[in-house]
Amino acid sequence: MLPNRMQLNRVVEDQLKKLKANTGITPNVSARIAFFRSIESGHTYQPNIPIKLDGSLTLDKFTWLGKTQLVTELLLKHKYPKLKGKELQAAWASHVEHGIGALRNHKNISDLINII
Numbered sequence: 444m445l446p447n448r449m450q451l452n453r454v455v456e457d458q459l460k461k462l463k464a465n466t467g468i469t470p471n472v473s474a475r476i477a478f479f480r481s482i483e484s485g486h487t488y489q490p491n492i493p494i495k496l497d498g499s500l501t502l503d504k505f506t507w508l509g510k511t512q513l514v515t516e517l518l519l520k521h522k523y524p525k526l527k528g529k530e531l532q533a534a535w536a537s538h539v540e541h542g543i544g545a546l547r548n549h550k551n552i553s554d555l556i557n558i559i
């Protein structure tokens with residue numbers, strides 16, 4: 444399963460913070476949305492491509508995932524059965540990074556809701 448403390452890439456974290464400034468949606472909630480958008484799109488994490496997890500926002504997994512924790516971990520374990528711990532966190536971070544691309548440029552919450 445995922446580690447108890449998790450973080451993202453600094454660039455992705457900055458995009459989540461910018462989205463919060465524009466829409467009021469907190470980074471943890473927008474990370475959840477980005478993760479599921481990425482899963483729905485069919486994106487696959489490539490373990491051979493290194494991902495920097497250098498963001499300063501280190502949160503416990505319940506804060507990052509909230510009530511979606513169980514389904515998030517099950518989806519990750521189903522899609523990547525051989526990954527554990529930090530490798531699974533890198534897969535989660537990859538999906539958040541991929542999914543935030545479709546969300547990051549929205550200027551207000553109504554624009555964001557329309558695409559979800």
